[in-house]
Structure formats: structure tokens, C-alpha cells
Amino acid sequence: MATTAQAKSGLPFTIKIEPRLDVPRWLSPAVSLGAIIVALILGAVILKLVGGDPIAAYVHIGKAAFGDIGVFSDTLVKATPLIMVGLACSLAFRMKLWNIGAEGQFYIGALGASAVILSGLVPETAPRPVAITVMLIAGVAGGALWGFIPGWLKARLNVNEIITTLMLNYIAVALVNYFVFGVWSEGGFQLSKTFQKAAWLPRLADYAKQIPAFRGLTTHAGLIIAIIAAFIIWYILYRSRWGYEIRLIGDNPRAAQYAGIDIVKNTVLVMMTSGALAGLAGMSEIAGVVHRLQTSISPGYGFTGIIIAWLAKLNPLVVIVVAILFGGLILAGREIQPAGVPRLIQGIILFMLIASDVLLRYRVRVVRAGEI
Amino acid sequence: MDPIIILQAGVASGTVLLFATIGEIFAERSGVLNLGVEGMMLMGAMSAFSVTVATGNGWLGLLVAMLMAGLLAILHGIVTIHFQADQVVSGLALTFLGTGLSLVFGEGLSKAGTITLLPRFTVPLLSAIPVVGPIFFTDQSVMVYVGFAMLPLVWFYINRTRPGLHLRAIGENPTAADAMGLNVYQLRYFYVFLGGMLAGLAGGTISLAISPGWFSELTTSGQGWIAVGLVIFAQWDPWRAAFGSYAFGALRRAILDIQGPTTLFGFNNPFYYNPYYGFFMQMLPYAFTIIVLIIGSRQALRQRLGAPAALGLPYVRGERGH
Secondary structure (H helix, E strand, O other), rough: OOOOOOOOOOEEEEEEEEEEEOOOOOHHHHHHHHHHHHHHHHHHHHHHOOOOOHHHHHHHHHHHHOOOOHEEEEEEEHHHHHHHHHHHHHHHHHHHOOOOHHHHHHHHHHHHHHHHHHOOOOOOOOOHHHHHHHHHHHHHHHHHHHHHHHHHHHHHHHHHHHHHHHEEEEHHHHHHHHHHHHHOOOOOOOEEHHHHHHHHHHHHHOOOOOOOOOOOOEEHHHHHHHHHHHHHHHHHHOOHHHHHHHHHHHHHHHHHHHHHOOHHHHHHHHHHHHHHHHHHHHHHHHHHHHHEEEOOOOOOHHHHHHHHHOOOOOOOOHHHHHHHHHHHHHHHHHHOOOHHHHHHHHHHHHHHHHHHHHHEEHHHHHEEOOOO | OHHHHHHHHHHHHHHHHHHHEEEEEEEEHHOOOOOHHHHHHHHHHHHHHHHHHHHHHHHHHHHHHHHHHHHHHHHHHHHHHHOOHHHHHHHHHHHHHHHHHHHHHOOHHHHOOOOOOOOOOOOOOHOOOOHHHHHHOOEEEHHHHHHHHHHHHHHHHHOOOOOHHHHHHHHHOOOHHHHHHOOHHHHHHHHHHHHHHHHHHHHHHHHHHOOOOOOOHHHOOOOHHHHHHHHOOOOOOOHHHHHHHHHHHHHHHEEEEEEEHHHHHEOOOOOOOOOHHHHHHHHHHHHHHHHHHHHHHHOOOOHHOOOOOOOOOOOOOOOOOO
């Protein structure tokens, strides 16, 4: 873009576009908010075009996601895996590693967590803390493995990680399907047997006897894990030496190399950690919500994680807030027809968001004729 | 398990990959990485099929498919060329958008059935050549022949014409190209649009000719991403792209066929009707894409062998060159 673009017509003013030297603190959130509003308006126009009632749809989303404590609890359930995949993407993107494979890592995390229960590695009689801990480790390890493959390929052979992570998504889904149908199928159905209660993450509703207000609330302990993870990732990124290296590689790989930072090692490590976070999301979903392995355990959580990370400007703490908003959108979006609408709105939001970034880098000024 | 039939079907379904890969080669040669191929293909497949169902005219369907996908690509162009947004994120957004739009507008379209609306024919004389004839020139869709015709033209255009030279210049060194008097922005818009149109053509080719019908996201099932991978394997060269595309098409067909016969090379076929092996079969195209990428990247003395030097970098006029 030209640093100074001027309207060529004989208008009584010209529009000047100048690079911004400093960005006020309020501007970034304001621009993001503006982008979302524009995106929602565009979404409404398209809904109208296909014969829907956009206002009713949005009101429905609001009510069905945040209307009362019961649905808000469900929103938090949806937000829980989203926080973790949002973190997974934020961490990798911070180093400009394009991990588009959170979806597959989610599946393998779920597979790992299910495997330790269904294979009998964790005995039926094992107490809950043991069962949950082993599932957690298995889920994280599964995700990390699925992140290691593209990370190693990228670091050692310079293989484009965007394509490999994406291809591994398809492979992960097929692998889970194989286990669901072929190994742990319960009477030929598309699901495994339900895990023993000790392998369930505790829900608020479990404590309804002590606290009656919790009756029927499905929010589970995965939310706490997710929030702790967010704080840990925030600390790593902004307060630790490793985080500094990650950010430096992301901002200026050449300078990082001159500074003696091991890019190869960090590429593998960041990809594995990113995968581990997505695997954690899969484990949390399996142990907290589904309680068994089945097909299509994710309505595209991994891909929504990309948008969440970008909307949160890759800040792990902001990821929590954005994930809750998107949890609401996904929860309420399930009932909206046509089924593509939530995806469509997500796409428009992401587009508006990256397009609006230009407002942070440039200021647009209207200069009247005669002024300079 | 007749190899001729597998290769014949491979050429047919590889044509889809060929169009998408060539389109992406144009965009990337001009310096713009567009990861929205999958979304643009879905948009193309949906538009082509719905227009054809409504009007009965497959050609009109293809045209609309190309325009719709081209429009999506223009969006990517605006955001990345003028607003200098990250090309990776914008491409991903484009895939979300294209998928969402095609699912919303394609709602209920799958009930329209699976009518083939583009003609198939056998080329006289050429089809009589042994081996080559049955594979390439017998009972193929007209789109397959369009692919054959396009290939030498594209190669000639990129490597032997003045506009082709300009295309390479804006992808290799936009600052110098600008100094030569080329309008880098305008040319990049043009090639991003062209790439989008070819992705739309690829989508339309699926829904009207290769596996007719609209099956929501399953229509493309990741072929847009495979095409992006093939561009790297092809080192931005149309002939290598054609080889990769047809080989991939044949692989997809072979995977289906291997489960058919009861015996294989005189042994009991372990894959025969074993639904569990089926899941591993499904993984193969994606696993092969990774393998192909590893091969492509290993020979990728990228600077020397093809990747446009300015690929992925926004061009800012007046700033110091990259």
C-alpha cells in the first residue's frame, strides 16, 4: 500500500493514509470489536439472503448461550476444549509455526486417554485421582506425539507444517474411527463402552447434595485445568526465557539465529507442546463430557482454536474470554439451520479481523483542500 | 485390479487436482500464497452443481463456479495485497468462509441426485494407441481433455512469453519489477483471481463430471489441501504438477480397487471386504501427501529450484525491497 494514497478526483478533500508510529492501547481492542460487529452484520445479510431471520438467529444465540445459569454452564463446557486448543494455536502461532492440526491432535489426545481406560491399563477399581492422572498423561502424550511428527519434519527436513498438520488431521480421524469400529466397538455401534465413573472428571452437578444451586450444571473440572493451562502458557510466553526465545524466533528468526537460539530444537518442542495442549483438550472432552470413545467427538474445535487464537491476539489469558464467547456461538449454533451458518460467521469474523489490522498500522486522515 | 482402468480413472480424478494445482502455481508464482484452495473448490463445486441443476446447462455452471471462486480469491487479494495481512491466516479464513458459504447455500442440494451434466467422449485415432490410448483418450470427460490442452499452454505462457516473464518477475523480485514499470499490485490481483477461477473449475469438475453431485464437505474431502501440497512437490512447474496430480488420482482409485478381488497375485486378498482395513486405506492419500511433501522438500533447493523468492511477502511500494 502506498504510504500516501491520494484521491485523484477533484474532491474538496483528499484521503491520506499514513503509517502509525505508536498504537494507543485502546485501539487494538476497539478495532477487534468493530471487526466483529461488521462481521455479524455481514453474517446477518447472508442469513437474510438465504431466507433466514438474522435478528431472531442472533437473539437465539444470545439466549441459548448466555440466557441463564444452566445454559451458561453448557457454554462453559463447550468453552473448555476451546480454551485449550486456542492455547495450542496461540503458542505455535507466536513462533510463526502454523499448527493447523489441533483437530487431529485433539482426536489423538482423546484416543490416548480412552486407550488407557479401555485397554484395562487402569483397573476398574482404580481411584479417581489415579485414573484421571493416567488419562491426562496419555492424552497429553498422544497430542504431543501428533505434534512431534510435523515439528520434526519441519525442523529437520523443512517440510511445510501447514500441510503436514492438516493431513495428520484426516489420518487421526481415520485412526480413531478404526479403534471405535474395529477394536473397542460396543456391539457393533459407533462407540466404545462407557468408562467407569472413576474415569469421569467431576462435574458441578456431582456436588448438588452439598450445594443445591449446582443441580444439573454440567461444567466439569476440565475448565479448571484449562484455566491453569492458560496461566502456565502465559507465564511461559511472557515471563520465561523459553517464552522469550519463542517470541524472538516468531518476530525475527534471523536475529534469533544470530543470538544463538536453537530454532530446530524449539520448532520440535513448541510443536509438541502445542500438540500436547490440543491433546489435553481431547482428554478433557472424553473424561468430562462424552465418557467414552466415539466418532466425531469434535465439531471442529481444532479449527475454531485458530480463530480464537487470532482474536485473542495470541494472548493466553484473552484466549479464555474469547473461547467462552465462541463456546456460546457453537452451543447455540447447533440448532441453527442451515448447519453451515456458525462456520460461515467464524470465517467472516476471521476475515474482518485480519483485514482490520491495517487500521492498527495505518491511520486514515481526511485532509481538506488547502490544508496540508 | 486392472491397471489400465486404475490409471484411466486416475487421470480423470487427477484432473481435479491438476486444475487446482495449476491455479495455485499461478498465484504463488506471483508471490501470493493462497491456502484457501479447499474453500474455493467447495464454493466452485456447490455453485457449479446448483446452477446446473437450476438451468440444465453445465457450461453455465462451470462459468459461475469459476466466477464465485474467483471472487473469493479477490477477497484474499484485497486483504493480503492491499492490507498486507498475513497470507497464511487470510488463506485459512478463506477456507472457513468458502466452506461455510457453500454449506449454507448448498443446503438441500444433495437431494438433487447425481446427474452427469458434462459430456464424455473417446478421441478417435489417439485412443487406438496401445496403453496410452485407453488411459488418456478413451471415454474421458471433456474436462480431462481440457486439462491436457491447458498443460502445454500454461507451461508456454509461464516460461516463454512476456506476460509469463512479468509473472515470474513480480514473484521473484517485486521491487525490480516495479522499477521496470510493472504494476505489481494489479498483476498480483490478476493471478490471485486466475488461481481462484481454476480452483473453482476444479470444484465444478468434481460436482459435474468426476463424482457428480453435492455431498457437502465430502465433495472435496481435503483435495484442496492436497493440491497445495502438490505445488511444493511440483516445484511450481506445470508438468510436474500434472505428473503428481494424475499419480495421486490413480492412487485414490487403486485404494478403492484393492479391496475388491478375493485373491491378489494368487494369494487371499487380506483387504477383501475387511472394513477395518478400510480405515487405514482412507489414511493413505493423506499419508502419501506427507511423503510427497518430504520428497519435494528434500530436493527443494528452494531458492534454486522454484519457490518464488517473494512468496508470502507483501509488497509495499516505496519501502525498501525485500
